Amino acid sequence: MSDIEIPYTVAARPDTGLNNGKIGIWLFLASEVMLFGALFATYILLRVGAVEWPHGAHYLNVPLATLNTIVLISSSVTMVMAWYSLKIDKFGRFRMYMAATVGFGAVFLVVKYFEYSAKFHHGYFPKTNTFLAIYFTMTGLHMLHVIGGMVVNAYFWGPGAKLWKKDKEHFTNRVENSGLFWHFVDLVWIFLFPVLYLL
Amino acid sequence: MSDAHTADDLKKHVRAYILVFVSLMVLTLVTVAVSYLHLPVHQAIAVALVIASVKGSLVACYFMHLISEKKLILWVMLLTVVFFAVLLFVPVFTVADRIGR
Numbered sequence: 146m147s148d149i150e151i152p153y154t155v156a157a158r159p160d161t162g163l164n165n166g167k168i169g170i171w172l173f174l175a176s177e178v179m180l181f182g183a184l185f186a187t188y189i190l191l192r193v194g195a196v197e198w199p200h201g202a203h204y205l206n207v208p209l210a211t212l213n214t215i216v217l218i219s220s221s222v223t224m225v226m227a228w229y230s231l232k233i234d235k236f237g238r239f240r241m242y243m244a245a246t247v248g249f250g251a252v253f254l255v256v257k258y259f260e261y262s263a264k265f266h267h268g269y270f271p272k273t274n275t276f277l278a279i280y281f282t283m284t285g286l287h288m289l290h291v292i293g294g295m296v297v298n299a300y301f302w303g304p305g306a307k308l309w310k311k312d313k314e315h316f317t318n319r320v321e322n323s324g325l326f327w328h329f330v331d332l333v334w335i336f337l338f339p340v341l342y343l344l
Numbered sequence: 345m346s347d348a349h350t351a352d353d354l355k356k357h358v359r360a361y362i363l364v365f366v367s368l369m370v371l372t373l374v375t376v377a378v379s380y381l382h383l384p385v386h387q388a389i390a391v392a393l394v395i396a397s398v399k400g401s402l403v404a405c406y407f408m409h410l411i412s413e414k415k416l417i418l419w420v421m422l423l424t425v426v427f428f429a430v431l432l433f434v435p436v437f438t439v440a441d442r443i444g445r
Contacts, residue, residue, distance in 0.1 A: 162414050171417045175424040182431040190435035207376065214372050222365045225407050229361075232354055328407045335399045338372075339392035343379035 155314045170322040174329050177290075181333055184283050188340065191275050199276050201342040204269060206260055210342045213256045214334065220249030221331040224298075224324045231317040236309060239320070243302040246327065250295040257288055280341050287333055294327045364406045371399050 152158075153165040161168050192198050201207070227242035264270075264277070271281040301320055308316040375395040383391065405411040410418065 161416055163416060168416070171420055175420055178424050178428050179431065182428045186431045186434055189432065193435060202379070207379070211372065211376050215369065218365065218368045218372065221403060221407050222361055225361050226358075229354060229358060325408055328403055331407075332400050332403045335403065336396050339375055339379075339396050343375065343392055344385070344389055 155312070155318060164318060166318050166322050170325050174325065177329060181283075181286075184279075184286065185336070185340070188279050188283070191279055195275060199274075201276075201280075201344060204264070204277060205280070205342050206263065207342050209256055209260055210338055213253050214338050216249050216253050216256070217331045217334050220246050220253070221328050223249065224327045228317065228320050228324050231309075231313070231320055234313070236306075240302060240306075243298060243320075247295050247299050247302060250291055250298070253291055254288065254295075257284070283337055283341065287330070287337060290330045290333070294323070294330050297323045298327065360406055364402050367402060368399055371395050 151165075155164055157163055158165060158168075223242045223245040227239050227246060230236070230238035230242055269277055271278045301316075301323055305319070306316070308319065375392055378391050378395075379388070382388075410421065
């Protein structure tokens with residue numbers, strides 16, 4: 146069987162003016178906005194309906210979460226630099242920045258592990274109260290997104306990078322799309338951090 | 345981001361990324377510092393959400409290149425923002441629900 150060429154991976158589709166990957170990832174991100182939007186709406190509903198609502202800092206560790214915010218923002222910069230490195234044809238630099246992005250993701254997860262462990266150690270579970278229930282739900286879903294993004298980025302750092310030799314532009318577009326997802330994950334955290342920890 | 349770029353264009357982008365990075369760091373520290381002021385709840389929520397919105401816009405506009413993105417994507421995201429806003433307003437209807445109070 147001969148190779149089937151996937152259309153519009155690099156060239157823009159005449160009707161959309163974009164390659165298919167680009168429009169696909171943005172539509173996916175639109176659905177993700179609604180997914181997290183539903184949880185933010187749930188948070189508001191629970192909070193306005195509660196007789197009492199604790200300040201996030203009462204249960205949660207603000208310095209650790211601040212550190213994680215800094216880690217995720219840094220990973221967004223290394224992600225965009227990884228893409229930029231491909232744009233200027235520096236594959237070695239791409240590898241370095243992509244490794245840093247995955248590394249920052251890992252640091253985020255380690256910090257989150259310590260945070261969750263401390264909660265469990267103190268007997269704070271999702272069932273403990275409504276605040277902790279929504280905290281674990283939202284940060285848990287976000288953490289799954291971090292893991293998903295890391296898997297895809299690690300793939301492009303490793304085996305997926307073979308495409309670079311065959312079709313540079315196609316590979317660059319793929320990295321741009323995984324980057325868009327990664328930035329979205331950062332963006333969600335930018336809202337989760339104040340909503341859960343600081344208010 | 346559109347595919348046609350000159351080297352100068354790309355260098356400008358890197359400068360923008362660094363500037364956005366520094367701004368995000370500063371805004372993160374500001375939002376944490378403000379939380380220690382223990383403002384009244386409504387003010388604290390307003391300040392935290394304004395700062396988060398500015399940070400989110402910076403990420404979307406510069407890291408996700410929405411600022412130079414094709415119109416089709418901007419329309420898709422605008423529609424998403426409208427639906428997102430509707431979703432966030434749904435809980436407001438519960439304020440009118442006085443059953444059991």
